[in-house]
Amino acid sequence: xxxxxxxxxxxxxxxxxxxxxxxxxxxxxxxxxxxxxxxxxxxxxxxxxxxxxxxxxxxxxxxxxxxxxxxxxxxxxxxxxxxxxxxxxxxxxxxxxxxxxxxxxxxxxxxxxxxxxxxxxxxxxxxxxxxxxxxxxxxxxxxxxxxxxxxxxxxxxxxxxxxxxxxxxxxxxxxxxx
Numbered sequence: 479x480x481x482x483x484x485x486x487x488x489x490x491x492x493x494x495x496x497x498x499x500x501x502x503x504x505x506x507x508x509x510x511x512x513x514x515x516x517x518x519x520x521x522x523x524x525x526x527x528x529x530x531x532x533x534x535x536x537x538x539x540x541x542x543x544x545x546x547x548x549x550x551x552x553x554x555x556x557x558x559x560x561x562x563x564x565x566x567x568x569x570x571x572x573x574x575x576x577x578x579x580x581x582x583x584x585x586x587x588x589x590x591x592x593x594x595x596x597x598x599x600x601x602x603x604x605x606x607x608x609x610x611x612x613x614x615x616x617x618x619x620x621x622x623x624x625x626x627x628x629x630x631x632x633x634x635x636x637x638x639x640x641x642x643x644x645x646x647x648x649x650x651x652x653x654x655x656x
Contacts, residue, residue: 510639551640573653
């Protein structure tokens with residue numbers, strides 16, 4: 479009985495408060511002024527620059543140079559077993575040229591560059607520890623599989639990630655002329 483009195487009292491108070499609030503009234507008025515003329519703005523001083531920085535994802539991001547075929551994770555031994563026979567470790571005195579991109583591997587890390595106008599220029603660093611393998615594909619392979627690149631990223635605890643990437647026709651390994 480007491481609970482019923484409390485509930486009825488509460489409902490009565492809420493209903494009373496609802497009627498006390500007044501509705502918002504909006505008046506329509508006509509604008510009397512004219513819009514101001516456009517203000518002059520100074521030209522932007524920001525010029526897009528090259529893409530620079532550490533990027534473990536650099537190879538798969540440069541789609542005009544590399545095409546990711548697969549990516550696997552596992553132990554270092556499992557991932558090394560996935561690298562195709564005939565693939566060889568890129569030497570520090572060699573450069574992989576894939577389309578407009580150049581990859582220099584120093585034995586622990588790699589630098590990926592792409593020439594072009596400043597807004598399209600790329601200078602990315604793939605942090606260590608990595609291993610970079612290159613394998614020439616068969617002549618019958620699809621155009622993006624004529625040369626294969628294997629990027630083995632090593633993690634602590636004996637774990638690794640292996641990316642298998644295709645490269646465009648004309649990819650080659652050349653001596654580093656730096």
